[in-house]
Every structure is written in structure tokens, then in C-alpha cells.
Amino acid sequence: MSFEPKIVGFLCNWCSYAGADLAGISRLKCAPNVHIIRMMCSGGISPLFILKALEAGADGVLICGCSPGDCHYKEGNYKTLRRITLLKKMLEQLGIEQERVQLHWVCASCGDEFVDVVNKITAEVKELGPLQAGVKSRV
Amino acid sequence: MEEIKTGVYICHCGLNIAGTVNVEEVARYAGTLPNVVVARDYRYMCSDPGQALIKDDIKNLGLNRVVVASCSPRMHEPTFRRACQDAGLNPYLFEHANIREHCSWVHDDRQIATEKAKDLVRAAVRRVFYNEPLEIKERPLNPNVLVVGGGIAGIQAALDIANGEHRVYLVEKEPAIGGHMAQLDRTFPTLDCSECILTPKMTEVGQHPFITLLAYSEVEEVAGSVGNFKVRVKKKARYVDEEKCTGCGVCEEKCPWKVDSEYEVGMGKRGVVYVPFAQAIPHVATIDKERCVYFLKGKCRACEKFCDAKAIDFEQKDEIVELEVGSIILTTGYDVFDSRRIPQYGYGRYDNVLTGLEFERMTCAAGPTGGKVLLKDGRQPESVAIIHCVGSRDENYHEYCSRVCCMYALKYAHLIKENTQAEVYQMYIDMRCFGEGFEEFYRRVCDEGVNFIRGKVAKVTDVALTEGEQGKLAVIAEDTLLGGIIRVPVDMVILCPALEARFGAEDVAKLFTINRRADGFFMERHVKLDPVATATEGVYIAGCCEGPKDIPDTVAQASAAAAKALSVISRGRVVIEPTTAQVNEVLCQACGRCEEICDFHAPKVISKDGLRVSSVDAALCKGCGACAVVCPTGAMSVRHSTREQINGMVEALLEV
Helix, strand or coil, rough: CCCCCEEEEEEECCCCCHHHHHHCCCCCCCCEEEEEEEEEEEEHHHHHHHHHHHHCCCCCCEECCCCCCCCCCCCHHHHHHHHHHHHHHHHCCCCCCCHHHEEEECCCHHHHHHHHHHHHHHHHHHHHHHHHHHHHHHH | CCCCCEEEEEEECCCCCCCCHHHHHHHHHHHCCCEEEEEEEEECCCCCCHHHHHHHHHHHCCCCCEEEEEEEEHHHHHHHHHHHHHCCHHHHHEEEEEEEHHHCCCCCCHHHHHHHHHHHEEEEEEEHHCCCCCCCEEEECCCEEEEECCHHHHHHHHHHHHHHCCCCEEEEECCCCCCCHHCCEEEECCCHHHHHHHHHHHHHHHCCCCEEEEEEEEEEEEEEEEEEECCCECCCCCCCCCCCCCCCCHHHHCCEEEEECCCCCCCEEEEEEEEECCCCCCCCEEEHHHHHHHHHCCCCCHHHHCCCCCCCCCCCCCCCEEECCCCEEEEECCCCCCCHHHHHCCCCECCCCHHHHHHHHCCCCCCCCCCCCCCCCCCCEEEEEEEEEECCCCCCCCCCCCCCCCHHHHHHHHHHHHHHHCCEEEEECCCCCCCCCHHHHHHHHCCCCEEEEECCEEEEEECCHHHHCCCEEEEEEECCCCCCEEEEEEEEEEEEECCCEEEEEEEHHHHHCCCECCCCCCCECCCCEEEECCCCCCCCECHHCCCCCEEEEEEHHHHHHHHHHHHHHCCCEEECCCCCCEEEECCCCCHHHHHHHCCCCCEEEEEEEEEEEECCCCCCCCCHHHHHHHHCCCEEEEEECCHHHHHHHHHHCCCC
């Protein structure tokens, strides 16, 4: 059986979660690997949640927020952008590939884009293979 | 600690979920999870019998946690929270798993979808374990309403609310209210005179004891939330004292400088000091500072000399007005697509290629031609082509249909037939005549001898190929009914440009924290069932800022938005979301990072019993969680999105 990555998706309530809902409402089809956790704001996604997911066995983590300028909480998505950029640098030093943690902007009317994002991260993480095996061997 | 007893309910949603997910299997699986005492599947959980299942189990089995796996929480979370509350369970001890939008609807494979549904249910069961009961508080609200935009939508909404004797602040950025409707000549399909039906409403706004009209003003800043918004409005300097000005018009008459009138869409002139149109409300003059010779060169002041009322005030300054309101209605309208963007239609190059709005002014009795349909050289046209869908239904510009053009194009045909002997050609893609009396009007115009040519126009040119085209404009189109290219020589071409989202709609959306659709118009909370609410509680939208629509639809939507605001006012209180940040004072080191990161100034480091700790103002906190992320000690957390809840979900998702 081919490798099916486990990916945790943290989505902001206002834009991205609504965008993911729209993908469903429009009956678009996407890879089943991303499991969504609803957050109020992408700015409330602690890097610790992402590390927790990777530690607990996720092969990848998807973070989605409102497009720049559209944040329901003014600038939560900018905060996320800065944090994720830093986090990815740190993860790289730990030997975790950048592609495993992805930040995308998905707006409330972006059902198509959400499907693209899910398929993209799924394909890329699939290509990289399981994370846990690699990390364990390094630790 | 009390024993956690969780009930899990898997919804079939007819076949919406059960068609792809094996719901019985998911329910059986849920029954094996820790702390789950009952797991059921049911055809429609949102139905009364579905909700009764939950309520009965809470009472009979002593459930203290509930999970429903069904549609998106954006749909039915409130329903199930209410059901829990009805049965005496705190609504925050409920958790929703989305196995429809995020599972059954996006996957085809039954096995994969069933496994994913199990994962999502497992995560929700784990999360609900950590949920805590939260107290829902209410606070009084401010009954005042802010309406932004003084077109027909804003006028209607303001009147509906003010007639209920609640204070309305109507903010309009132009010197006078009326919007696009004030520029129209007659309205389809009844051919009422637009101004005749609009101006009584405008006057009512101007005189209404419950409406404070802030014309020539713009909203600069919005803070707070439903029930208690604080709004800063900039009242731009008119350089005319509104109290003294009688609107007599002498200043405009005496102003030696004339510029294109916006109201006449450039077909007429106005003074640099001007009253925008005869029925303008407020009926006062405004000095166009950008073009006033006194402001540019320091000399003139002719208007001041001739003003008997001594109303001219060159020293006037912009004024900031602070408003406190409970709800906000946005009716900021639309822009007309710039027809120059389709150069092959020749607008701006050929004299007799007009836009719809220009033709409206032309047929208006008070307009620049006194209501006569005339070519640039003063002759009456012998033939006129009306081109539909200019920028609409076109993948190069706007894919959507602008919804009003077919009907006003028919109105133009009728007016041309009424005023001239001209032959009229309608160049259309599809005729969309769907409203009350529309089809009948279409028939009437057909019977008046108008020619209908089904096909998109490729080009308008003044290059004559035949003698018949000499001195005329040739409209080149593909006639899709004949299956060939045709050239129609005409004297006048009227374009029907798209209605598009206003320039600056993006800034307005940011100011009021609402969303926009891909086409740029404001996004409603639910496209079908919540068409005037937005993502922000207490902010409503109506009219063409939400999408192109005709006057009856705009008025209906404006009244709907007013009803929404009135319903909030009539309740008299707003719920304070309990999902705000909280501080564990034992852990807090008073470092102040929460204070730094918060965009709403909710956390503040204070002295409490001699100790410095952070304290959150619940009225300001929006619950975004930014403070909890930066807190180095973990003292800060957001109720209902705690670390335990999120990490619990993450662990549960990845367990299997």
C-alpha cells in the first residue's frame, strides 16, 4: 500500500474554514489526508501546536488564514506569517523539510483554492515520505 | 472530579453524509471511545426528533458532554448548543464534528470517508473532554444605527429605522445624498420618473427628527463590537456654513470657473462652488477645493462677495465627529465599469458612443439636452445600436451578469422610439427579463418594432465599407441566430457597462472587518439564508455593494438590513461572547507581551494587591488568541480554545 501522509490542518474560522466549507458545498473533491481543526484566528495558532502535531505523528501541518489585509482580527494573519517563517527555519535545523509545514491564504470564497492547497501539501508530503521514521533515526 | 459522560450523535443528513460515510459504523466506533456512554446515528440530527434524542439522553443518562457529527458548525452549532441548553447542559460542553463539508462532500471513496469521519469524531470526543462550562453574560446596547452610503439603499434603511424612532447617522461621502438613482431618468419597467419617486424620500431624510445626516463625510475608524461600536467620521470642509447657506445658487452663478459636472457625467458644467443638482439634500453649496482658483492661486473669492447669507467660509476645517452606535449598515453602492477598457467599442474616441448613464442624463427633461435624444452635432439619430454586456458576462472583465442592463436597454429602446423616428438595434447575448412586469415590458418593446440581434459585438468602427456606412458608425457583430458576421450602420451607439465593486471597497471591507467575494463585492454571511448579515456581528450590507441589483431588490434588501438592526435594538441587550482570553495570575509574570501583541488593547498589566499581573478587558477582547501564543509562561489562554483542547484534538487525530 502506498504511503498516505497524515496532515493536520489549522484553519481560521472566518476565511479559511469557510473556504473549506465552500469546497464541500460545491462538491469539489480533494485528497482525504488533511484533518481540519478550527481555530478562531490563524494568529492564535501557537507554533507549539504545530510542533505537537509533528511530535504526535503528523507528516505535515497545513496552516490557513485570511488573505493579507482581510483578517477578521485586523492583523492576526501577519503575526502567523512571521511566526511560521521563523518556525520553518527552526524545523529545517532539526532536519524537518520546509514543505511539511505550509502556510496558505484561503479566503471565504476560495473553495477551489482550498482544494488546490490540500492536494498540493498532500502530494508534496507524500513525495517526502513519512516524517516519524526520519526524525526517530536522527534523535 | 465528576465523571465525564459523553453522548455522540452521528447525522445521516439524508444521504448527504450517509451516502458516502458508513454512519452506523462510525456510531459503533464512537461507542468504543473513552468516556462515551452513548453513541447513536440518526437521519436528521437537526430535526426536532434529532434534537430530542440529545435532550432525552442528557436527562436520562446524565450526559455532561455532547458531540454531534454532522454538517459544518457554521450551520448548526447554534442549534445543538441551544438543544443542550434546553436540557440544562451548558452550551459550551457541546462539540461539533464536521463530517459533511469536510468529509462526505469532498470525498468519493466510502471506506476512506468513513475512516476520516471516525478520526474527526475521535478528535471532537477528546476535545469535548476538556471543554468547560462558560457563563454567557449580556450587556445593554446602544440603539443608534450608522448607515454608510446615501443612495437609495441607505436612504431606505435610514428611514425604516428612524421611523421606528431610533437615531440614525447617515454618512455620505458626496456633498448630497441620492446616489446613482438620482441620476437616472426613468425606471424600468413601469417608467416612473426616478427623481419623482426618490426625492420625497430624500426630503424625508433631510427633515427627519431621528436622522442625523452627515453628508460630505467619510468614516475613518471603527472600534468596538455589536451593540457598542465607536466610529470616527471625518466631516470634510465644504467651505460653506451649512447653517447659513440657503442653497440659492447665486455663488455658483457668479463663480467664474466652470468644470464638468459629476452629476451630468461630464455632459454638463457646474461651478467650482456648486449645489450638485436641483433637488440635492442637503441643499447647500460646496466649494471644490481642488479646483477653486482662490485655493490654488489665492485670488478670486467672487462667491463670498455675492453671498447674501454670508455662508462662504474659506477658513472652515475638516471636523472629526465621534459616534456611538449599536449596529452598522453598509450601503456603499457600485461603480460603473469604465467602457474605455474595451477600446474596440470606441468609447471616448467616437462622439456618438455613449454610456448608459450618459444616455440617462440625455433623456432626462432637466438634463443637458433638455430631454432630447441628440447626436453630438445636434441632429436626431436615424438609427441607434444598444450594446449589452459591456464588461459583464465576459471572462476578460467580469464573469457575472450585472442584472439590470437588459431591462434598462429595453427602456432606452422605448424612449428612443418615443422621442425619435430612429431604428433601434439591441445587440444582446441573452435577454434576461425575470422580474415583476419585466417579460411584459420586453413584449411591449418587441411590439414597438425594435430589432433584436443575438450576438456579442466585436467592434464599433467609423471606417465605412459601403456607401450606407458613410458618416455612420458600423457595429460589427456575430449574429448567432443567422450564423454570420453582420455590420449594422448606426448614428449612435449606447453601451451598457457592467456594475462593479466600488473603487475602495477593499478599504471599506477592512475598516468594518467584513469579507469580499472574488468579484470584489461584499460577502454576505450566508448566500441564501443570511443575505444581509456579514462575518462581523452587527454589521449589515444592502444594495449594490453586495452585488448588482435593480431598485426594487435594493429597497427590499435595505429594509431587510434595517429589520436586522431593529431586531437587535428591540432585544435591548447583546450577548457577550464568553470565549475571551483569561489570565492565570499565578503563572503571569507581568512581562506585558500580551499587551504588546493585542490589536484591540484588551490585556493590560495592572497592579493587583501589590502584585503586577495582566488583566483582560472582556468587552474589548475578541478571542483571537494572539496573546496566548506569545505568553511565555502559559498564563494566558482563550476560553474554549485552550491548549488542552487543541492539543487533545491533535493527539486524538494522530493516535490511530
